[in-house]
Amino acid sequence: MGIGSGRPGPGSRSDTISEARRIPEATVARLPLYYRALLETVEEQVSTVSSERLAQLAGVNAAKVRKDLSYLGSYGTRGVGYDVEFLLHQISRELGLTHEWPVAIVGVGNLGHALANYRGFGARGFKIAALVDADAAKVGQRVDGLTIEALADLPALVAARNIAIGIIATPAPEAQKVADQMVAAGVTSILNFAPAVVNVPNGVSLRKVDLAIELQILSFYQERKEPGPDAGAAAG
Amino acid sequence: MGIGSGRPGPGSRSDTISEARRIPEATVARLPLYYRALLETVEEQVSTVSSERLAQLAGVNAAKVRKDLSYLGSYGTRGVGYDVEFLLHQISRELGLTHEWPVAIVGVGNLGHALANYRGFGARGFKIAALVDADAAKVGQRVDGLTIEALADLPALVAARNIAIGIIATPAPEAQKVADQMVAAGVTSILNFAPAVVNVPNGVSLRKVDLAIELQILSFYQERKEPGPDAGAAAG
DNA sequence: CAGACTTTGAGAACACGTGCACAAGCTCGG
DNA sequence: CCGAGCTTGTGCACGTGTTCTCAAAGTCTG
Numbered sequence: 001m002g003i004g005s006g007r008p009g010p011g012s013r014s015d016t017i018s019e020a021r022r023i024p025e026a027t028v029a030r031l032p033l034y035y036r037a038l039l040e041t042v043e044e045q046v047s048t049v050s051s052e053r054l055a056q057l058a059g060v061n062a063a064k065v066r067k068d069l070s071y072l073g074s075y076g077t078r079g080v081g082y083d084v085e086f087l088l089h090q091i092s093r094e095l096g097l098t099h100e101w102p103v104a105i106v107g108v109g110n111l112g113h114a115l116a117n118y119r120g121f122g123a124r125g126f127k128i129a130a131l132v133d134a135d136a137a138k139v140g141q142r143v144d145g146l147t148i149e150a151l152a153d154l155p156a157l158v159a160a161r162n163i164a165i166g167i168i169a170t171p172a173p174e175a176q177k178v179a180d181q182m183v184a185a186g187v188t189s190i191l192n193f194a195p196a197v198v199n200v201p202n203g204v205s206l207r208k209v210d211l212a213i214e215l216q217i218l219s220f221y222q223e224r225k226e227p228g229p230d231a232g233a234a235a236g
Numbered sequence: 237m238g239i240g241s242g243r244p245g246p247g248s249r250s251d252t253i254s255e256a257r258r259i260p261e262a263t264v265a266r267l268p269l270y271y272r273a274l275l276e277t278v279e280e281q282v283s284t285v286s287s288e289r290l291a292q293l294a295g296v297n298a299a300k301v302r303k304d305l306s307y308l309g310s311y312g313t314r315g316v317g318y319d320v321e322f323l324l325h326q327i328s329r330e331l332g333l334t335h336e337w338p339v340a341i342v343g344v345g346n347l348g349h350a351l352a353n354y355r356g357f358g359a360r361g362f363k364i365a366a367l368v369d370a371d372a373a374k375v376g377q378r379v380d381g382l383t384i385e386a387l388a389d390l391p392a393l394v395a396a397r398n399i400a401i402g403i404i405a406t407p408a409p410e411a412q413k414v415a416d417q418m419v420a421a422g423v424t425s426i427l428n429f430a431p432a433v434v435n436v437p438n439g440v441s442l443r444k445v446d447l448a449i450e451l452q453i454l455s456f457y458q459e460r461k462e463p464g465p466d467a468g469a470a471a472g
Numbered sequence: 473c474a475g476a477c478t479t480t481g482a483g484a485a486c487a488c489g490t491g492c493a494c495a496a497g498c499t500c501g502g
Numbered sequence: 503c504c505g506a507g508c509t510t511g512t513g514c515a516c517g518t519g520t521t522c523t524c525a526a527a528g529t530c531t532g
């Protein structure tokens with residue numbers, strides 16, 4: 001993502017792309033932006049929205065919006081735009097947000113704490129279903145209404161609470177071990193916040209967020225600005 | 237960022253790309269990975285490293301490593317590999333990590349707190365130089381050795397402490413306003429954690445990290461796995 | 473010193489993503 | 503019912519990124 005991301009495995013050519021039409025990865029990464037933009041639009045009591053307006057709200061250009069949405073189907077009406085409620089529903093369905101996803105957070109340090117308290121998840125279809133830490137001293141503590149549980153209990157928790165998505169918020173050295181344990185426990189999607197490369201078997205999705213890397217990318221362009229205020233990564 | 241990200245402005249064709257060779261954005265985003273991998277290599281007392289090994293440590297493939305590094309210059313030796321110390325220095329220089337970057341964090345809620353306490357920044361050339369919040373009740377509180385200061389003082393802080401990079405860790409509705417104030421204060425690189433689209437003028441770099449979006453992308457692929465365990469975003 | 477071996481650097485083909493431009497299709501007013 | 507005006511959906515061209523491949527250039531062994 002962003003910066004770094006999961007990428008389709010090296011599947012054989014003309015796979016049995018079973019059910020649905022294939023949606024490009026870049027488009028998938030933008031669907032949440034449209035989703036958010038549509039939520040804002042709903043609150044404005046507007047029933048219909050143009051690709052132009054949607055583009056503005058999502059911070060992309062209109063052509064991209066139209067192409068992206070066309071991968072989902074022909075959900076717009078020419079001369080009119082897109083029905084807000086309908087499109088919202090379609091994108092929700094596509095993103096799997098029609099039901100709630102129980103999520104497990106492993107590593108309750110600074111970041112784990114912040115994530116546990118973050119209100120944004122609940123509002124977007126995710127629910128912290130388990131807080132796990134390897135440190136016995138932390139087990140039993142309560143954070144935001146949840147009790148921290150032992151890492152050893154992860155398999156039981158994942159099974160009992162039907163958890164498919166895991167978040168790694170441990171220090172770097174623990175990351176790979178935790179990922180392995182998650183996979184063994186049955187987690188099939190992982191979001192890694194630890195500044196370390198993590199490998200997962202085929203069939204498991206992995207995305208990463210690295211704060212230091214983001215800053216270093218900014219620093220690259222910043223450094224090039226200092227001498228002569230010239231090229232750089234300017235977002236319009 | 238990976239996920240959305242800064243993007244070179246629409247400069248005229250055959251710009252005076254002043255000083256240096258142009259380095260592709262995708263390559264820039266990977267340099268920090270190589271940087272981290274090289275730091276690990278240094279600790280192993282290894283003096284030379286092959287593209288194959290670097291690729292392994294960075295989680296990419298060897299061809300990509302070689303092409304990426306070739307944009308920086310011909311720093312390798314055929315038949316041998318890359319000199320670890322030398323390459324580390326070159327990448328540091330390119331990323332602007334030869335000096336420390338003072339960073340301002342605006343918004344000291346859950347996330348701001350976590351970022352302020354995050355040890356990873358210091359280790360990578362960044363230093364929290366200011367913690368700022370709009371809430372008068374928070375001003376004066378101490379967090380990790382720093383005193384929270386008033387948002388109104390941002391311009392003075394940025395000037396006095398030579399801050400070029402700002403981090404937005406406020407709730408979504410505040411994000412644009414804060415970004416504007418940062419830009420007005422002289423910040424030219426912004427990392428936005430708020431789940432909102434932020435616009436900045438030309439010449440200012442912007443990157444965003446959105447936790448909910450990352451989860452929604454995972455959820456997209458996860459949803460498609462549930463019926464038939466098939467395609468997905470699997471990282472090797 | 474020659475030949476085997478290793479590894480880089482880059483050319484070229486391919487895959488993917490973006491954005492223009494415009495026909496197709498819809499609404500609305502008269 | 504017709505024509506003016508909008509807005510979608512998509513073909514196409516272009517630019518960016520990835521990967522394969524292999525000659526070039528070095529080391530090492532005998």
